Each structure stands twice: as structure tokens, then as C-alpha cells.
Amino acid sequence: MMRHRPYLVGAAIGLFGCVAIASSPAKATPCSNLQSLQLDDTTITSATDNTSGVFVVPGSNPPNTIAGLPAFCRVTATLIPTADSSIKIEIWLPESTWNGRFLGTGGGGFQGVITYGELASGIQHGFAATNSDLGTGVSGCSPLYCGSDGNMGNPLAIAFGDPAAPSTGLFGHPERIKDFGYRAIHLMTVRGKEIANAFYRQSAHKSYFAGCSTGGQNALMEAQRYPDDYDGILAGAAAFNRTHLHMAGLASWQNTHASPGRFIQPGQMTLINQAVLAQCVGRDGGASTDPFLTDPRDCHFDPKALLCTGGKVPPACLTADQVTTIQNYYAGTIDPVNGQVINPGSERGNETDDVRALGLAFGERLPEPAFDGLFYWVFGPGFGHPASAVNFANFDFHHDVDTVDDQLAAVLNADSTDLGEFREHGGKLLMYHGWADPLIPSQSSINYFNALVANGGHGFEKASFDEDGSPALRRTQSYARLFMAPGLYHCSGGPGPNTFDALTPLVTWVETGVAPETIVATKFVNDTPPSVQMTRPLCVFPKVAKYSGSGSTSIAANFTCVADEPDFNQTPAPKFGP
Known part of the structure; x- marks a missing residue:
């Protein structure tokens, strides 16, 4: 794993709040029995109990150890939907702390590896969690590189994991390109649910997906192509306009x-x-x-x-x-x-x-x-x-x-704005993007959201800036909401309040019907908990946080979300997407 990779993948799930356990954990079958589970186009390569409270990331040097984990069943599998596919997935199943929910998670860049931090965050908060390498690992890909002329001795390229020898990534492998684009994340979801069902002997009562960057692209692709996979989808800094x-x-x-x-x-x-x-x-x-x-x-x-x-x-x-x-x-x-x-x-x-x-x-x-x-x-x-x-x-x-x-x-390119089927089955989409993102232009997410408004409003109508909102905006916000995060870099880091829990508000929205108006973001001193430097509300777009004029500017309560004036938002030519 790359030393700097967290900046690419980011804290897609964020700092979780308390997600209430909605049902008592079901009696589980022994983890090792899942080794013999027969699923279509799937080879389960391992199914092992982990009761140590820690997990050492495979292949990490020096060892990257994740601590504070509940007892869980770790299942690894390879999915082979085509003769040229080799999609790696893992699903982590809490053994006594399951909250009755399923969580698909994403990664970053070209992926090629399992994002273990997302799996760990998932089970620490009660979810049965799954992640995939998107089928690019078999081609030697890493988050930053999936085709390269080699690092050419460049020290920065070497530090970020550029292979020394030239490679062509997915050239000549159209099925692997489909796996990366949309198929891997869907099949990870389908097989992950089947494995969880076998383990818990019951289905999850709700399913969620959370991802940032490429994980955000995965999120939107799921809503567009496979609208029944998830009840709630969290899409951060989505790389949806990929090409x-x-x-x-x-x-x-x-x-x-x-x-x-x-x-x-x-x-x-x-x-x-x-x-x-x-x-x-x-x-x-x-x-x-x-x-x-x-x-x-x-x-x-x-x-x-x-x-x-x-x-x-x-x-x-x-x-x-x-x-x-x-x-x-x-x-x-x-x-x-x-x-x-x-x-x-x-x-x-x-x-x-x-x-x-x-x-x-x-x-x-x-x-x-x-x-x-x-x-x-x-x-x-x-x-x-x-x-x-x-x-x-x-x-x-x-x-x-x-x-x-x-x-x-x-x-x-996950650029379709037809989310009708996702909306009709009660699906909720929560998007976020950092205003200081140096990698994916911040206004890209605004462009996608505005395109949803235009599609939902039966005509071209950008997000309204009046106090009550236009009918098209209100219709869109009934199932899709966007939060822009000031001072947030790409998925994590940055000079602003860059840590927040967006998944718990999504769960609340899906399960109680209460849509989020604000999300409180935190800036920790030196970006290291627990010492807090400042908090600030993230406002539902198109509102912005305005200082009330009194009290500390480091406290979120001294800001209110207000309607913003119309702002120019640079958009691509229509042929290049929203």
C-alpha cells in the first residue's frame, strides 16, 4: 500500500456518529462454514474468525495495524463474471455487534487493492461491510497507476508507487474495463449480501453504499445502473465524469x-x-x-x-x-x-x-x-x-x-441523470464535495446536482436561490441532497473543517424520513483527534454558512445556513457531460 494513499481514498465514511442498533444480532453460523458456500461465478478463498481486536493489512511494510475491532468473520473471494475477469472482494461480518445493515464501500483512483480502512470503519459501527479491488489488481494496478511508462527514476513517482517497468494497465482487456467501470461494484454488492445472508441467516433490513473519489463514481453508477442495490448512497467528490x-x-x-x-x-x-x-x-x-x-x-x-x-x-x-x-x-x-x-x-x-x-x-x-x-x-x-x-x-x-x-x-462515465427507479423505490442520495479539492473540480458535483434538478424539473432549471426553493429543487431534494465542504481537499485533509459524519444522516433519512439540513464538520488540531480547533456547519446546497456576527468563529452554533445569491458555475459543453 502506498504511504500517501489515504489522501487519495480519503475518509469516505467520515467520523461516524452513533448508529443505533435496530435489531438483535441473529445467531450466526460458524464463519469457517462459509468456505464451502457455493455462489455463481465465485470462488471463496478464505473464511476466518478474527477475535484479536486487531488486523494487519496484508503486504504492508512496515506492518499497518488496525486496532479496536470487534470480533468479525473475514471472507475473501474472487469473482469471475467473464473468462478475463478476476475481481477480488472482501466482506467483514461482525459476529455479535451487527446492526442489521449492509454497507458497500469504495476506494480511490484505479483501486487495484482492497481498502481495509473502509472495512474496519464499517464493522466498528456495526455494519456488515464489503470492499473490492474493482478487478484491476490482476492487471497490476494501484490507485495511482494502471498504465505507465515506468517511474523513469523520478523520486516522487517512486514514492507514490509508480512501477519501475512500463505497463499498459487494462489495454486489450475490455471486460476488465467493464469490471472497473460498473460491474465489480455491483457484483461485490450481490455476492456480499449473499454471504452476509448465509452468515446471519437473515437479510439486512437496509443497505447502504459509501465512497469518495472513485468510490463516489461507484456510488453514482450504482444509483444509475443498479437502482435496487442500495437504499441509501453516499457519494463524495465523485469521479463520475471519468474520461x-x-x-x-x-x-x-x-x-x-x-x-x-x-x-x-x-x-x-x-x-x-x-x-x-x-x-x-x-x-x-x-x-x-x-x-x-x-x-x-x-x-x-x-x-x-x-x-x-x-x-x-x-x-x-x-x-x-x-x-x-x-x-x-x-x-x-x-x-x-x-x-x-x-x-x-x-x-x-x-x-x-x-x-x-x-x-x-x-x-x-x-x-x-x-x-x-x-x-x-x-x-x-x-x-x-x-x-x-x-x-x-x-x-x-x-x-x-x-x-x-x-x-x-x-x-x-456515471453521468446519467435518470435516477427515477432509484427514487421510486425510496432510495436516498447524499453527495458531498470539498470546496478546496485540488484533484476533482468542486463544481463538478454541483453540475451533476443541477442536472438532477433540471431533469426532475422537466426543463432546464438550476438550483433555486430563493428562500423556499423552486418546485424542481424541492422535488430533487426529496431524494438527493448535496453538501459542499469549505476547506476540504480531495476526500480528506485541507485547511477547513475536514472531518464529518455523512453516513449517519443518510441512515436517518432513509429510515425515518428526516432529511439532513446541516452536517457539522470538525477541524482537529493538526488534523489529529481529539483536540478540536473549530467546527462549522455544512449546509444543504445551495445554502451557505453565514457568521451570525457574534461569538467565536470556531463554533458551528454561531453560523446559520442562508440562501445564497446565484453564482456562476462553470459547466462542460453538453457533449462532455453535466
Whole structure:
């Protein structure tokens, strides 16, 4: 496992509140009996009791030990829906603390591994929990790499697990691409429920899914393709517009490598962030003392303000070339011929020099673009060679986009806004996204939510900003709600209150009909519990948290959620998704 991987996967489930046990645990069959369970296209490879309270992550060096676990039955299995598939799953089953609920969980990037932290969080809060490697592990994939020209000796690439030798990921394996796109998470759900039913001798009374990043894509794909799999779905920072999101990574790398002078030096992202905050903080509903923006769409900072003048030189200022780089960073991924937006740009306020946040400071220092493995699946090994017709350095954002979309978009992009079947069976969707996300543009989740409103409103109508809300917004919020998190990086970390429990409000919504209006987020000192630095309410979109004008700005109770004014939200051209 990668040392920095938690920043990719994030705390998808968040800090759980108390999820009440709704039923007495059923008498369970011995765990080891599950070894002989016969399921379609499934090989159960192990079924063992763990009563030690600890779990050592397989293959971790030094050993990564998860403590504080209840006694549980650990089942590992391989799913083989096609001759070329090999999907690894695990399901962890609390032996005496089951709350009667089933929990599917997601991971990040190209996955390729089991996300054990999600399984541990699940059973610690009473759920029967399952996770999958999405079928990419058999191709040697890791969260960051699933196709690569090798790390080329780059120390940052090596530190983040880039394999030394070139690889082509899922090139030539269309069935594995389908597994990654949607099939693995569905079959994990179906088989996971069957295994849990056999163990507890009864079905879970409710089923939930929680994931962030790729886990968020999995979440939306489940709601769209398999609406009966889950009663409640939690989708964080969803990578739902997958092909165009990865193109944004290519564009960002090309942007900083267009010439030697375009590269952003260490420390300069922090310089830019400080200038952004100095101009904009407190003008968007938050407090003037916040080290983050509450709604970055109200900020129109121009990096020209940092242009080197007089005797100043980088990194204390930006050259004209560097100003161009940052202007492009905010502008998004653009078709150079017709000007169409392929993927939204980065929001102001997400600038960071922390490479673990997987933003520009990380991507520009790699020998090839972050997450470009996706394009090896289409173009093969040539994508890693500058002499090839199409490669990471010359990818043409006018001619090559359709080539990728024609092969991958229908399989990978979870961009349908038809959630009618999910809604009709009582399903609830709770989305969240960090306003300071340096990896997936924050407004992407707003675009998807607005598209739901438009679809539910029988016409194009964005989220209303009046006090009562439009009929289309009210209809949408009856089954789908979005919470934007100020100061949150990609799924975890960031300068704002970045820890919150979004699953318990989802459970409450599904099981009692009480929809969440606010979620309290916490910022711990040095991001390490238990010492609290501040709390802040996350407001149901499109509302924002506004300081009441008295009392500490570190206490959530001194903020109220109020209607926001209409803000411009950059959207892709219609052909590139919501």
C-alpha cells in the first residue's frame, strides 16, 4: 500500500456518529462454514474468525495495524463474471455487534487493492461491510497507476508507487474495463449480501453504499445502473465524469510543461493561496479569519496580481509565463479549436504545495501526467513514448477526445441523470464535495446536482436561490441532497473543517424520513483527534454558512445556513457531460 494513499481514498465514511442498533444480532453460523458456500461465478478463498481486536493489512511494510475491532468473520473471494475477469472482494461480518445493515464501500483512483480502512470503519459501527479491488489488481494496478511508462527514476513517482517497468494497465482487456467501470461494484454488492445472508441467516433490513473519489463514481453508477442495490448512497467528490476528468490531468501536466518557464516552483502555490485568501476570504459567507473560502465562486482573483515587478523574482512572485499557467489552471480543460469546456477548472482557494493533496504541485513533478493510465487502455504502450502519434505530451484536445470517449465513455462515465427507479423505490442520495479539492473540480458535483434538478424539473432549471426553493429543487431534494465542504481537499485533509459524519444522516433519512439540513464538520488540531480547533456547519446546497456576527468563529452554533445569491458555475459543453 502506498504511504500517501489515504489522501487519495480519503475518509469516505467520515467520523461516524452513533448508529443505533435496530435489531438483535441473529445467531450466526460458524464463519469457517462459509468456505464451502457455493455462489455463481465465485470462488471463496478464505473464511476466518478474527477475535484479536486487531488486523494487519496484508503486504504492508512496515506492518499497518488496525486496532479496536470487534470480533468479525473475514471472507475473501474472487469473482469471475467473464473468462478475463478476476475481481477480488472482501466482506467483514461482525459476529455479535451487527446492526442489521449492509454497507458497500469504495476506494480511490484505479483501486487495484482492497481498502481495509473502509472495512474496519464499517464493522466498528456495526455494519456488515464489503470492499473490492474493482478487478484491476490482476492487471497490476494501484490507485495511482494502471498504465505507465515506468517511474523513469523520478523520486516522487517512486514514492507514490509508480512501477519501475512500463505497463499498459487494462489495454486489450475490455471486460476488465467493464469490471472497473460498473460491474465489480455491483457484483461485490450481490455476492456480499449473499454471504452476509448465509452468515446471519437473515437479510439486512437496509443497505447502504459509501465512497469518495472513485468510490463516489461507484456510488453514482450504482444509483444509475443498479437502482435496487442500495437504499441509501453516499457519494463524495465523485469521479463520475471519468474520461474528461483524466483529460484534465493531461491538460494540467501539458500546461506546466509547455516551456521551462511555465513550471510552478515549490512554495508558489502557497504564495498564490495566501493572495487568494487576502483578497476573498470572508466575502462569501464565512468568517474573515478563515484560512479557506466558503464559496470560491465569489472569488475572482487574477494571478496577474502576483506578477514580478521591480527587483522581485520567483518564487516570491510570478513571471508572465507562470501567470499564464495559473490562469489556465483556473480556466479548465478547453478544446483549443472551438473553445468548448471539456472539464471545469480548479477553484480558487485549492492551491497547495502539499503533494499528498494530489493537485498541481504533485502532478507537474511527475515524469508523465498523474492518472494517465486511462489513456494506455485506448492507445496502448505508445502513449508513453513521445515519438508516438498520440502520447501524453501531444494529446490533442480537439481530435483525440472523441477517440477516448468512443471507447470508454459509455463504460466509465456515471453521468446519467435518470435516477427515477432509484427514487421510486425510496432510495436516498447524499453527495458531498470539498470546496478546496485540488484533484476533482468542486463544481463538478454541483453540475451533476443541477442536472438532477433540471431533469426532475422537466426543463432546464438550476438550483433555486430563493428562500423556499423552486418546485424542481424541492422535488430533487426529496431524494438527493448535496453538501459542499469549505476547506476540504480531495476526500480528506485541507485547511477547513475536514472531518464529518455523512453516513449517519443518510441512515436517518432513509429510515425515518428526516432529511439532513446541516452536517457539522470538525477541524482537529493538526488534523489529529481529539483536540478540536473549530467546527462549522455544512449546509444543504445551495445554502451557505453565514457568521451570525457574534461569538467565536470556531463554533458551528454561531453560523446559520442562508440562501445564497446565484453564482456562476462553470459547466462542460453538453457533449462532455453535466
